[in-house]
Amino acid sequence: MNTSIKTISILGAGNVGTFFAGSLYNLGYAIHSVYSRNYDDAFLLAKRVGARAARNVKELDNNSDLYIIAIKDDSISELVKNLQVKNGLVVHTSGSIEMDVLDSISNRIGVLYPLQTFSKGMDLKTKGFPICIETKQPEDYTLLKELSERLAGVGQAYPIDSKQRKALHLGAVFVCNFTNYLYSIAEDLMKINELPLELLHPLIIETVNKSTINLPSLNQTGPAKRNDIKVMKQHLELLNSNTGYKEIYKVISEAIINKYNK
Template identity: 45%
Template sequence: MDIVLIGSGNVASHLARVLYAAKHQILQVYSRTIDNAHILAKEVNADSIDELQQIDVQADLYILSIKDDAMAEVVEQMPDVNGLVVHTAGSVSVDVLSRFKNYGVLYPFQTFIKSAELQFDTIPILVEANTTANASLLMRLGNELSKRVLQASSEQRGALHISAVFACNFVNHMYRLGEDVLKESGLPFELLHPLIKETANKVLRMSPSVAQTGPASRNDQQIIQKHLNQLEGQEETQQIYRILTDSIVKHNE
């Protein structure tokens, strides 16, 4: 399949590599910054471009892997193409691509960093398309890349993305706050590594509602208040502690 990749960020980089490894031809990599396009294009033996009007209109597939808030503008500026146009976003409706004859979504559900190695075939891929034929094409492509591919509506992907923000982005921020608390006490973040691993492993074996532990799950107000007192002067962290504690207590009632 001849592919044009629009974007050169974290998701685009991983997709480009796995598609190239699957023997698809990446014709072009577009980025507003030509140096970024060139770096990724060199990896997958593609041409680098920084003008949307330079896009090859004869490709089979166009993958938009760009910031959500730039999607509508980029779509508007793209040339007319007959190939299948897809985006990779979780919270953007498939309808943003409706100016094209063939369009859909290819959403790899994972947190991506360019330099981080990933076992791509374990990453769930969610697809959506404007026709049954296009959905079948995306399912076939998805199955080349991953062991877990399923169709999902824009609404379902939106719910999954919200869930991911709680389970990944917010959790990582909790790690950051925990690191800050440890730094204040002169202790290394590495002390939390075994706890983080065990917590993650537990929710792979059981429901998070069953895995919940800690003073809030016991409604141990004496310890909770002690923690809040110790966080005096760190108003934002103290407020987050209180909000999360109240939420856990409420869900355990």
């Protein structure tokens, strides 16, 4: 068993893989090799972090201390078939895949799920987000906790099992992916009406501020909360040209009405 993680290989060169590779490299970890389905992506990322790009999974260094799998959920089980490691710890970073998808590799497996949204241009020094950890061996939990706290800050490593992780991931979809889609609807409405999206920024920011101070369920405002039928009818008419937006407006408004006006 290793006493700490020093060398790392990264599988995946998307937003998450890029973040892990870049920030761990900056923290002084040696990045051995980088694999991506797209070799060019692997090559560019590897170059940035002083690593070797692998053309396929079998070409990865087989003596890294840690392998971080940050690829599309659907592809993990396929990739695992070809992964050969000597004694390293292998983790995936998915919110919704069970740890045991990695069972065939070895006894040293785990999950390192960062509860954050990453983009390629992101500041690699970003801290202050939780990392959810699950491991088969208790000793490996300690290793991942040390690494996670260096990466995200002290107190940011959480022991989260597969069931809880799935609930967190579902929550993340609501507060990140879905809210972002609502923002993009507003983006579209502003464009159609020749208004700058920036007009809505203070409102967007204050809504979030309020939601981190109070419980969101106590913060609800708006026409649906007041069951203001006239305004909702007017809004639906404004959305007449887009069935998709109209459907979203209806379904969320109905849920709010049911919650607050029963």
